[in-house]
Amino acid sequence: MEPPDFEAMNFTVDPGPPGYPLCEGWKEGAEGAVFHLSNILLFLGFMGGSGFYGVLYLFSLLTVGFFCSTLWAWSDSCTTDSFLWTFALFGACLGQLLHVSYRLRSVSFEKDFQELYACVFKKLGVSLTHFGKIVACCDAEVQSLEKDHCFAVEGKTAIDKLSVLLSGRISVTVNGEFLHYIYPFQFLDSPEWDSLRPSEEGIFQVTLRADNPCRYVSWRRKKLYLLFAKHRYIAKIFALVVRNDIAEKLFSLNDKAFDSSGHRYDLRLPSFCHMATTDLEKTDVFLQVPTQGERTA
Known part of the structure; x- marks a missing residue:
């Protein structure tokens, strides 16, 4: 009696290609200009002072900075989490910017x-x-x-x-x-x-x-x-x-x-x-x- 052919009886199914590309290792080149622009804007934004105009300056730059980060994350399919976070922060800063602008307008005075x-x-x-x-x-x-x-x-x-x-x-x-x-x-x-x-x-x-x-x-x-x-x-x-x-x-x-x-x-x-x-x-x-x-x- 011949021994069973275990290789022929192997029912392991070879998985197909994944639905999303795998990130294997570091990129050879630097990130794009949008990535660096977003971080520069965030750096400048956190230098804002106090008071209405300081808060307006801070949230203006943070809003644009997180928007640039969202664009950068969207362009890279391997940064889904980064996209969600930066988009959420962009929305929060935009809401604060609109709120501060409304308050500043409500306390404007004559000359x-x-x-x-x-x-x-x-x-x-x-x-x-x-x-x-x-x-x-x-x-x-x-x-x-x-x-x-x-x-x-x-x-x-x-x-x-x-x-x-x-x-x-x-x-x-x-x-x-x-x-x-x-x-x-x-x-x-x-x-x-x-x-x-x-x-x-x-x-x-x-x-x-x-x-x-x-x-x-x-x-x-x-x-x-x-x-x-x-x-x-x-x-x-x-x-x-x-x-x-x-x-x-x-x-x-x-x-x-x-x-x-x-x-x-x-x-x-x-x-x-x-x-x-x-x-x-x-x-x-x-x-x-x-x-x-x-x-x-």
Whole structure:
């Protein structure tokens, strides 16, 4: 009896060619230009800063970078996983880009408020979102003042708001004597604002008159204090800018306080700041320094 032919009885089926090519080893050449472009864009994108414009820059470059990576992965049949991941990341970045663009458009401002933000609030790191709340508190309204018209009259006008000059020039006088000028992006009534508590009332001790056509923005005291109660950060920002404005006005007065012999008084010295009214009158100060109860800035 002959032994069985095991080779003939082998029922192993030779598998056919696979449905997809096998990746066997490294490629001889470098990847294409699209691959390198995508990584350059991703590198630049992650260098974006903070804030609305920084986030807009970041997601713009990330969106284009992941789109290029998706094109590169699609062109290579051996990178199915890479294609799916890069396509998903492209979609996520595109969604974030559209969201940030919508938010940026929703907090855009008119030219006057853009200049106010750039000159006063931006250098303090105030975001556009917080500045939008500040603008909403004054109803985004810009008011005008004709030449020789008074913003406030000493002894008559009530202190019920806080205002910033946007254009023009305001002269400040007391008893007919000139004190100083107020220029654009300076507060019109910062000393009066800082001198009163929220529950107190008062009247101006100086006259503010427009030297030329002026434009300004005002916040009502009650509305502004309600905003401070909701957002402590905004309250701290206003306290900083108001007191800095008062300090600048004090230094401008300090350069103008001279006695009859030509010696300049330093308003920062306690001996001068706390002099009685009768002593001030005896000094014969040139370009009068206000007495007690009057505005000192």
